Amino acid sequence: MATLVLSTVGTLVGGPIGGAVGALIGQSLDQRMLAPSRRGPRLGDLSVQTSSYGSAIPHIFGMLRVAGTVIWSTDLIEDRYKSGGGKGQPKVTNYSYSASFAVALSGRAIRGVGRIWADGKLLRGAGGDWKSGIAAFRLHHGGEGQPADPLIASLEGEAPAYRGIAYAVFEGLELADFGNRIPSLTFEVRADDGPVSLGAITAALSGGGLEGPATPLLAGFAATGDSLRGAIEALADALPLPLRDTGTALSLGTGAQITLSAEEAGTGGEAPAARLARSRDAAGTLPDEVAISYYEPARDWQASLQRARAGAGPGRRAMRVELPAALAAGEAKAIAEARLALHWTERRRATVRLPFQRMSIAPGDLVTVPELPGRWRVESAALDGMIVELGLVAHGAASALVLPAAAGRVTGDADLIAGQTVLALLDLPPLDGVPADRPQLWVAAAGTGVGWRRAALLVSLDEGASWAEAGGTAPAATMGWADTVLPAGSSLQFDMTGAVEVTLANDAMWLESRDDAALSRGANLAMLGGELIQFGVAEPLGARRFRLSRLLRGRRGSEGAMTHHAEGESFVLVERETLLPIDLPLAQIGRSVRVLAVGRGDTRDGVEAQAIVGARAVRPPAPVALTAERLPDGTVVVRWTRRSRTGWDWLDGADAPLGEEREAYRLTIGGRTEETGSPVWRYSPAAQAADRQTGPIAIAVRQLGTIAVSDPVEIVFGEEEES
Structure with missing residues (x-):
């Protein structure tokens, strides 16, 4: 800006000539004032989160991935809940931790935030879904009228609004996935709609006082530094573009194109050497490799590198340029190639001395000098008496071509949507052959999206009057719902006519056909409604749908449910590792249990399932x-x-294990009962006469288990059977 000031003062004092002299002196000062700063931007500055006082907050343009600076946080918040206690085991107290904090993202207003990574893993997807638990997330866009964040204000009493700074507030981020500490976060920040031109960047940084070219267009750029030049010096160095002062405005890029005559350049007189001197940099001082480091949008905005080499082998004199901008791989490759070519083009230098009438020529202008081939860029301008001395460098235009280049492989997590939790409660007999000592329900859960992992559980034994934490679900089960109604069948042989069509919850789930030998070992066991079935054939129908046939029905004592099927009932593939048992008190048998699951893709109300405890775990x-x-x-x-x-599993052909403390049965005949310790009972004629009234006699038999009795099996016989 010294050029603008001294040019104006010179004009007031000495007219046009005085203005030209003032401008030339000001240019000399500006070359020092606007010289590259000692603290320029580096790519690593955007990928490492900081929290130290005085950390630079970048000005974000376009779209870029940045780490930001933690500007506020709470202490860790500890929560505890008890789990376990089944089969005589003690209950275990579990601890979980969360934290609330704010992260500054940009020193200018932004439009939004897309994906968020924590310790390099995806924390929030492009659709806004969270991969870890969080109570709330708020983004303050950085407008001049933005209010203070309500959480910060409520905890601190008074809080700044950070107007002009875009920042994000995390409320209650669960830290179990990050070693119970605040993770290192990076954010996909969108400051502008679409790519942004270099001219728009320079105008915004200078408040309209610095002009810039309309090209190149950058997908994103982070401006940091301790001066205006420091904020854009990486762009100027990489492209390269000189920062110059025209006398009326600052400008980035080449200026006016001027042709010098032979007379004023001294090339037509008798002693041209007095006005024109030439030189050439030694080849050994020039780089033979240029590497451009930049941010690659195709690799989730991670740092990438493109090289240009003068020759086939590796460069011996390598030059690396850090460009905190987002570019396509081909664009970065073109910049590296152009930067290398320019070094060799600009090895030719010259000095020319001109009359004072040429004081208006400024650094960045292009001049044509007789006897110097091509165009030359003015690198410096100085006034020596009434002679203007220009330092020239051979000008080579940067290539605008996009060269073929590979972006590289993306190393980040896939952005998988969790979807809504699907929940089912299963009343199952023991799955591992060990008799249970208390009633159980098994929780099966999954998500409608392939990114679903687990959900937090709450259990109520009193119809929702109170709830207790039950930890988290098991890994996702293979589950869905029935599209058709399975007809009644027999549990004594393969059901070759019955079939059911089911739809699975998400695209990652699959069902396979299994042979009879595998079925005999327990394969393809599934709960359909209240019936346990096995299926030998799983025919894919497309769109997550399967037709199940060659069925074994009423498995493991569930034959009583074979006639109670309905469209839309739940389907769960019974695999021990995907089911979570919930132990229940004996008093809960025959009563309702409600389970609430809250997963990453659910609303705060979560998803609820309810079941009556039939106690198959303890009931023969x-x-x-x-x-x-x-x-x-x-x-x-x-x-x-x-x-x-x-x-x-009937493996030895002998009797199955008893599974109870003693063998006992209860028979109900009309309104009275009998008990026996063996699977046979003799019904005397006298007893028959006493029991017979007007119709047939019904006898129901139940096995008495250690904890509960079995469902009944019944036989009816009447007078016609006696004759």
Whole structure:
């Protein structure tokens, strides 16, 4: 700006000539004032989060990935909950931690924030979904009228609004995924709509006092530094573009094009050497490799490198230029190639002495000098008496071509949407062959998006009057819902006619057909509604739909549910590692249990499931093969075959294990009961006469388990059977 001031003062004092002299002196001062700063921007400045006092906050243009500066935070907030306690084990107290903090992103207003990474892993996706738990997130765009953040104000009493600074506030970010510490964050910041020109950048940084070219267009740029030149020196150095003073405005780039006559340049007189001198930099002082480091949008805005070499081998005199701008790989490659070519073009230098009438020529102007081929850029201008001395360098135009170049492989996490939690409660017999000592329900959960991982659980045993934390779900189960109704069938053989079509919750889930040997080992066990089935054939129908056939029905004592199917009922592939057991008190048998799950993609209300505790974990399955045989003396011998809640794999051909403390059965005949310790009962003629009233006699048999009784199996016989 010294040129502007001294030019004006010189004009007032000495007219046009005085103005020219003042401008020339001012140019000399500006070359020192606007020289490259000692603290220019570096690529690493944008990728490392800071929290130290006095840290520079970059001015973001276009779109860029930046780390920002932590400007406020709370201490860690500790939460605790108890889990476990099943099968005689003690309850365990678990601790979790969260924190609230604010991060400054840009020293100028922005339009929004896209993805967010934490410790290099995706924390928030492009769709705004969170991969870790957070209570709330607020973005302050940096407008001059923005209010103070309500959380900061409520905790601090008074809080600045940080007007003119864009910043993000995290409220209650869960820290379990980050070693219980605030992670290092980077943000995809969108400051402008689309690419931004160099002219727009320089105008914004200088308040309209610095002009710049309309090209190149940059996908993003971060301006930092301790001066105007410091904020844009990396761009000026990489392209390269001189910062010059025209006498009326600052400008970035080449200026006027001037042709000098032979007479004024001294090339037509008798002693041209007195006015024109030439030189050439030694080849050994020039770089034979230029590397441009930049930000690559195709690699999630990570730092990338493109090289240009003069020759086939590796460069011995390498030059590296750090450009805190977002470019396509081909654009960065073109800059490196042009920068290398310019070094060799600009090795030719010259000095020319001109009459004082040429004082208006300024650094950055292009001149044509007789006997000097090509155009020459004015690098310096000085006044020696009434002689203007110009330092010239051969001018080579930077290439505007985009060269073929590879962006490289993206190393970040895939942006997978979690979707809404899908939840089901399963009443299952023991899955591991060990008899349970208390009722259980098994929680199956997944998400409608492939990015779903787990959800936090709350359990209520009193119809929602109170809730207790139950930790988190198991990994995602393979689950969905029925599109058709499965007809009734038999549990005694393969169901070759019945079939059901199901839709799975997300695109990552799949079902496979299995042979009979695999089915005998328990493969493809699934809960459909309340019935456990196995399927041998899973036919893909497209769009996450499968047709299941070659069925084994009523598995593990669930034959009572074979006639209770409905469209839309839940389908869950029973795999132990994807199910979470919830132990319940004995008093809960026959009562309702409500479970609430809150996952990353759910609303704060979460997703709820409810079930009546049927206690299959502690209830023996109903006896089978119930028969009644009348002996010649009129006695009826009732027989049945017991089953076990722990002996589903019949491997040795012998009786299944009892699975209870003792073998006992209860028979109900009309309104009275009988008990026996073996699977047979003799019904005397006298007892029959006493029980018979007007119709057939019904006998229901239940096995008495250690904790609960089985469902009944019933047989009916009447007078026609006695004759």
